[in-house]
Amino acid sequence: MNLKTLTLPKCLAIAALLFAAFQTGKASAQTTTDNPHMGIIPAPASVTKNTGSYTFSQLTLIKADNPKDKAVLWLKDYLQSNRHLNNKISKFNSKLKPAKSAGLILTAKGADKLPKEGYKLTITNHNITIVGKDAGLFYGIQTLLQLFPVETSGSYKLPCAVIEDSPRFGYRGMMLDVSRHFFSIAEVKKVIELIASYKLNTFHWHLVDGQGWRIEIKKYPKLTQVGAFRQQTMFGSNRDWPDSLSYGGFYTQDQIKEVVKFAADRYINVIPEIEMPAHSEAALRAYPELKCDTVAGQPPPRDINNLYCPTEQTFTFLEDVLTEVMALFPSKYIHIGGDEAGKEPWKQSAFCQALMKEKGLKDEKELQSYFIQRIEKFINSKGRSIIGWDEILEGGLAPNATVMSWQGEEGGINAARQHHNVIMTPQTTGNYFDHYQSGSPQEPVSFGRYATLQETYNYDPVSKQLTPDEQKYVIGTQGNLWTEYVPTVAKLQYQIFPRVFALSEVAWSQPKNKDYTNFSEVRLAKHFAKLDAMNYNYRVPTALTTIDTMVVGPHFVYTLTSVVPGAKIYYTLNGRDPLDTDLQYDSPLTFAIPQNEKRELRTRVITPSGRRSIATRTLMYNKAPLPAGSYTANKQGIKYKLAKNTFTSPDQLSYVAFTDSATVAKIDAEPLKKDNPNFGVVYDGYLNILADGTYNFTLASYAASQLFIDGVQLTESEYALPLAKGFHQIRIKYIYNAPPPATGRYRPRVAPLKVYVTAPGTFEKKELNAADLYN
């Protein structure tokens, strides 16, 4: 994880944009009626707004084809629990035309013409009709309820409209890892309740992983007696100190059944995941006899405690486990993991090598494929199908497997080309909700890269690389919440909200109905208000879209807005992050900055329930351009000096003796890595600036490199410099230490030496052009 390599490009032009926003007088409080989707998330397929309204109250009669239908029962319970309404529900006379009847009509009459899971909601002055069958009826009800105001009152005025809607994808999923941190049945139900109301239809329950086995298996009681507990609250690459406290928990089979029913009542299918052959430390702590044989007198191989040995005993164990699992989960799909299996124990096991010979398997990848195919055969024999992470492609795909593409989109593309069904959930496209939500160091500690709301929103699961025929194999998409860094419900909610709203729109809405500006600046308002009212945690969007910015110039105007209804915006000019004791924003802020002086504006949003956004920081600097130097040699290339030592900071390069030096055509430290495991290098030369203006400089890693222009150090927070046309001195310091080997998703990254420049008047961050370097 290297947050610093991922800082957003920062542009002077942002000031101009903000100024433009001020000129257009953006309103800070939005209403749900000023947008084409009526505030509904996910955006419906078609909305026709009409004049007039219908007032829903206790007096509204509800008539349903079947008052005992689960969608109707769900509505009854919702109205009682959340709206204090106890409406009478009677049987709808199907001989009547729905339009003739008063009240709220819930009927399947006419639903045969609708697409699968589709509905038609009609609100007139006279009545409300939802035409839909099964899930379609449930989704029509969800849409209707989104039109209710957030506040509870005796009656609800609903605008007249016709909404026709159906999903883009049949698989719309959310995964929750309950192994790394455990969440109770009540907490899991809360997640299910919420995703159902945003029209997701699959809850992928990651019940098993190295850090805890969470499902009771009667035949193997030690799986939970031993495997469900660990002597550590946090673990792995978490930055917390180890506490050595017992931590864990598991679900009894009765509890699992309760969750499966709760989900089914909301048209959510629960897919259990039982990881194999790796991510199995918890099971192997309970049943170490399922590990591989090792060579006497030698240290055991890496992953020995993590990987099942493909013995008959292991297959019997897994088939027994899966038999109990399949009895609890009616899901057609059973997820068998398959990811990140380090094969060293199989390489070193005499048993595995003999098995490979016997079965004609040429390497351990084929052995993994043999493993998965055997399990698939067993699961298929019970009338079910397997899903596996994209590593199940390696060594040959099991004949009927569905692939969950996570490492990127390649696995999914590859599987679709082999005519296998695919669920797209890449860690590279905003589908990993354990990732940070911005590049700010103020974000709570999380995993890996960052995935903004916009990235999640803009993802299209159907790759353009696929032909129309291949595209049909993409059955849907999913968001994944891994919980290494999610020890609490508050953090769980923070990580998924609002990204799960974006996911729901990706999974449900047609691309032509998607519009990020409308989604993020208008429609989210009501959904944040709902979360706020329910006292759910969520990531509060900041008042400025660019979180950490530097701008150069004498005059700036900022208009601040929050999409969260009723939120207040606080700001400071004293370099401290704002609190609710600071200045409260109420009208545009104007800055006139004296020559060579800086001003720093920080802002923070605080919602009615007291939730705070991270603080934004905008540094304004009124600096005159640095004059060009008197360099005239006109020799292309740049000089470097090399020191072959281990360094911990580029600062140390000011105090060392260099052993090598040379002139090279471009700044590229990669060739130096071939011969040197650890080194430091300093580049010196001139940069030819082609036009007067403010240039933004960024580095791939501020921990490993430093950049100086005319002796001024450019940093992560002060990276913009006005430069006159002509030659300017450039100096770069870089240190490198060879990384430890990669393990699965934990891939140590060493940022290469990269210097990026954003030229005046552009947004594009480009790598420094070698042709502009001189010495």
Ligand code: ACM
């Ligand atoms: C995964 O993220 N290892 C599927």
